[in-house]
Amino acid sequence: MVAIVESALHELRARLAEISDLSRAAGVLGWDQRVTMPSQGTEARAEQLSTLGRIAHERFTDDEIGRLLDRAEPEVASLPYDADDRSLVRVTRRDWEKARRVPSELRAEMTLQGARGHHAWVEARRTSDFASFLPYLERNVELKRRYVECFEWSDSPYTPLLDDYEPGMLTTEVRDVFAALRPRLTELVASAPEVDASFLAGSDFPPKAQQAFAERVIRTMGFDDDAWRLDPTVHPFCTSFSNRDVRLTTRYRPDDLESIWSTMHEAGHGLYAHGIADALGRTPLGGAPSLGLNESQSRTWENLVGRSRPFWEHWYGPLQDTFPALRDIELDAFVRAINRAEPGLIRVDADETTYSLHIILRFELEQELLDGTVALADLPEVWNARMKEFLGVDVPDDARGVLQDVHWSGGGIGYFPTYALGNVISLQIWEVVRRALPDLDEQIASGDLRTLSDWLRDNLYSLGRKLTPKETIERLTGSPTIEPEPYLAYLGDKLASVAV
Amino acid sequence: MVAIVESALHELRARLAEISDLSRAAGVLGWDQRVTMPSQGTEARAEQLSTLGRIAHERFTDDEIGRLLDRAEPEVASLPYDADDRSLVRVTRRDWEKARRVPSELRAEMTLQGARGHHAWVEARRTSDFASFLPYLERNVELKRRYVECFEWSDSPYTPLLDDYEPGMLTTEVRDVFAALRPRLTELVASAPEVDASFLAGSDFPPKAQQAFAERVIRTMGFDDDAWRLDPTVHPFCTSFSNRDVRLTTRYRPDDLESIWSTMHEAGHGLYAHGIADALGRTPLGGAPSLGLNESQSRTWENLVGRSRPFWEHWYGPLQDTFPALRDIELDAFVRAINRAEPGLIRVDADETTYSLHIILRFELEQELLDGTVALADLPEVWNARMKEFLGVDVPDDARGVLQDVHWSGGGIGYFPTYALGNVISLQIWEVVRRALPDLDEQIASGDLRTLSDWLRDNLYSLGRKLTPKETIERLTGSPTIEPEPYLAYLGDKLASVAV
DSSP states (O other): OHHHHHHHHHHHHHHHHHHHHHHHHHHHHHHHHHHTOOGGGHHHHHHHHHHHHHHHHHHHSOHHHHHHHHHHHHHHTTSOTTOHHHHHHHHHHHHHHHHHTSOHHHHHHHHHHHHHHHHHHHHHHHHTOHHHHHHHHHHHHHHHHHHHTTSOOSSOTTHHHHHHHSTTOOHHHHHHHHHHHHHHHHHHHHTOOOOOOGGGBSSOOOHHHHHHHHHHHHHTTTOOTTSEEEEEOSSOOEEEEETTEEEEEEOOOTTBOHHHHHHHHHHHHHHHHHHSOGGGTTSTTSSOSOHHHHHHHHHIIIIIITTSHHHHHHHHHHHHHHOGGGTTSOHHHHHHHTTOOOOOSOGGGOOHHHHHHHHHHHHHHHHHHHHTSSOGGGHHHHHHHHHHHHHOOOOOSGGGTTTSOSGGGGTOOSOTHHHHHHHHHHHHHHHHHHHHOTTHHHHHHTTOOHHHHHHHHHHTGGGTTSSOHHHHHHHHHSOOSOOSHHHHHHHHHHHHHHOO | OHHHHHHHHHHHHHHHHHHHHHHHHHHHHHHHHHHTOOGGGHHHHHHHHHHHHHHHHHHHSOHHHHHHHHHHHHHHTTSOTTOHHHHHHHHHHHHHHHHHTSOHHHHHHHHHHHHHHHHHHHHHHHHTOHHHHHHHHHHHHHHHHHHHTTSOOSSOTTHHHHHHHSTTOOHHHHHHHHHHHHHHHHHHHHTOOOOOOGGGBSSOOOHHHHHHHHHHHHHTTTOOTTSEEEEEOSSOOEEEEETTEEEEEEOOOTTBOHHHHHHHHHHHHHHHHHHSOGGGTTSTTSSOSOHHHHHHHHHIIIIIITTSHHHHHHHHHHHHHHOGGGTTSOHHHHHHHHTOOOOOSOGGGOOHHHHHHHHHHHHHHHHHHHHTSSOGGGHHHHHHHHHHHHHOOOOOOGGGTTTSOSGGGGTOOSOTHHHHHHHHHHHHHHHHHHHHOTTHHHHHHTTOOHHHHHHHHHHTGGGTTSSOHHHHHHHHHSOOSOOSHHHHHHHHHHHHHHOO
C-alpha cells in the first residue's frame, strides 16, 4: 500500500517538476524580453511564451494530476500539516481545482485580449487618449465578469479576482482594513510637516555610481554570492528561475536617488525567492503565499530598513563619498527628506504615507467597474474627482491619471489591493521581528543586515507556499487577521519624527 | 479531398511550430546560461533545459507526426520541389524518421554522459590530466558505437555520426576532399614566408574600444537594426531565437585584436540566421542545411571579407584612430600580418592555412577511435606524433594537445570535419559571388558590405533547410560536389601576396 502511494506522490512530483521547469523557462524568456532582447524579437517571443504557457497549463490541468492527487492524499494525511509532502498535495489540489474551473477558450481569450489591451494602453498613455483605450478596457472587464462566473463567492464578485493574487482573502476583509486606513491616512497626509528635500532632486547622480552603490548595499542584504544579478530596465521588477538564480532589475534617473529604494524594494522580493527552502524547488510551493506577503517584504527592505535612521547611520558616509552633492547635507536632514509625506499624482512615485490612498482609490473603482456602478466611459471623470477627494490633487491629464498604471490594460483587476496589504502586513511582521531581534537597530546601524535577513528566511521565506497567506501570518504573528494599527502607528511616528 | 489534406498540413505546421518554440526557448536558456546567468543557477538550468529538450523530442517523435506526414505528402507532391510546403514535408519526414531510430533511453544516456564528460574534461584540461578524462571518453565512444547501430550505412560507421552535422555526406566523400587538401596544405605551410606580426600582440588594445570597433563593423554587415546584439562571453558563439533576434557573443583579450575576426566570424553565422526567410520561421526549415554550410559563411565574413585588402582599405584608418599602437604600422604590413601562416598547437588560434590540418588530424583520429584501430589510452601519444607529422610542432602537454577541444567531452564525434568543409565550401561560393558581383572589391573598399550580404541572403541564407546541403551547393555553384581547388588556389595566392 505504502509503496503504491509513494509511487503516486513520486509520479506527481515528477509531473509538477516538469511544469515548474516550463514556468521557470517562461520566466527566463520574460526576463530576457524586458532586459536584453532586441526589439525585433517581440513577435517570435510572444509565440514562444504562449506555447510554454499553454503546454504548462495543459499538463497541469490534466485529469491524471487529479488521479495522482486522489492516490497521494490518504498517504500524506498522517504527516504533519506543514510537512513538505502533505503541503504539496494540499496546495496542488487547490491550485488544480481552481485552474480547471476556467475553460481553456476563456483563458486563451483573456491572454489574447490582455496582450491587445496592453498594446493599446501603451499608445493611449503616450497620447493621453483614454477614448482609444476604452474599448479594450471594456473587453477586459467583460472577460473578467465571465471569469468570475467560473467560481463561487459569498460576499462580492470581486473576491474571485482578488483570490488570484491573495488566495483566501475576502473582499469584505480588505474593505474592513481599508476602512480603518483611509480616514487616518487622510488625516496624516493633511497634517504632514513640510520638509526640505530639494537636494534629492536635480543634482548630479551619475547612473554608474548609483548602480555601484546599489550593488554594494545588495551584497550586504543576505544573498549568496553568484546567486543574483542586477540589470537596468525600464520598469523595475524581480524574477527568479530557482532560489539560486534571482534577477533584480532597476532604473537609474541621473537627477535623483530613487534607484536606491527601488533596488532595495526588488531585492526584498529577491530575498524572498532566494530564501525558499531548496526542498520546495521544482514544485508549486516554490513561491510566496500571496502578492501581499511578497510585497510586505519588498516594502520591509525598501522602507523599514532602507528609510530607517540606523541604516543610514551606516550608509550615509559611503553615500556622501559617492555623491559629492550630498557633502553638505547632514544625516538628519537626509533622513527627514526621505521620510516626508507629500501628495502627488503618480502611485509609483508616492511616499509611504500617501501610497495606500492611491491603492484604496483603485480598489473601490475596481469593484464599481465590475458591478457596473461606475460606467467605464466615466472613469476619467470619477478618477479625477476622487484624486481631489483622497489626496487633494488636480489631475492635469489622463496619462497622469487613470492611464498611469499598466495593470488594467492586461486584465489585471484585483491586483492593486495587494500593494496596500503588503504595507500593512510588513508592519505586523516587523513587530514580531523587533521582539525576536532586540538589537536590530544596532545591527543595522553597524551594517549587519544579514541577521535580519537570516531571521526572515528561517521564519518566513523558507516556508514558500506551504501555508496559506492567513496561516503564514498566523504562524508569524499569532493571529491570521490583517491588522492596520502597527502600520498606522509607524506612519504616525515617522511623520512626528520628520518635523523639525 | 484538398480541404482534408490542407488541414493535415495545417495541423502539422501547428505541431511543428510548438516544437520550434520549445527549441528556441531552450536556446534562450542556453544563451542566458553562457552570457548572463549567475553561476549558482547551473543546477536548476540543467533541469529546465532537460525538460524542454525532452518535451520537444517527445512531441516530434510522436506517431501522430508520422500520420500527418502521410496525409500531407500526396497533397504537396504537385508543388515545386523547393516550395515551402513541399520542402517542409520532405525535410520533416527525414528528420522524423531519423529521430525515431534512436531509443529514448540511449538518447537520455548520451545526454547524461555528455554532461558528465564535459564536467570531467573541464577539470582534466585544467590539470592537463588525460588519464582522469579517459573513462568518460571511453563511455562516450561506447555510446556512439551504440548510436551508430541505430542506423544503416554503406561506407563507414563514421557516416551516421557525420550525418548529424552534415546530412547526406559520406565519410568517403570527406576522405577524398581531405586527401586532396592534406599534401597541398602541408606544402603551403612548409613554404610559407615569415611575416612580422609583432605589433598585433602585446600592445594595448582596450576591450571597450575593441567592442565599440566590432559593433561599428557589424552595423555595416547587413543586419536590421534592433534585430541583434553582441555580448562578451568566455567561448564565442552565435545563436538566434528567430531571424529577428540574433545573439552574437565574443571575447576580448586586452593585448591582441583577435576579437575583430572572432566577432566577424560569429556575425557571419548571425547573418545566415538573420537571412532565413520569414516564411520558414517556427518550422524545422529555419536553420542552415548543415554545419559546413553555416561555417562557410562565418569563414566568408571572418576571412574572405575580414582579412581582405579591400576591407582594410576602408577600415584601417578607423582602426588606427581607435588603437594608437597601430599608428606607425602601414596598411600593407597590417594586411600581411593578418594573412600569415604559422603552425601552432591550438586549433582555435590557427590561421586559415594551418586550420584545416588540425581538422584532418581529428577526422582521422575519430574514425580510428570508433573502429578501435587506435586505443583510447594511446590517444595522447598518437596525437602528439601526428601534430609533429602534420604541423611540425611539439606538444608540451595534453592541455595544449588532445585535451584542447570541448567536442569529444560531450560526445560530439563527427563534428570536426564540418569546420574544414566550411573553409572549402566558402571558396566555392565565393567564386560564384565574384561572378555575380564583379565590383565586389570596390564595394567592400568603399565600406559597402550590404551588397554582398544581400546577395548571400537572397541566394543562400533565405533558403534555410529547404534543400539538402548538396542541393544547396548545387543550386549556387552548379555542382553538388565539394571541390577543394578554389580553396587551395586562394591560400596559394594569399601566401604569395604576404611575401615581401
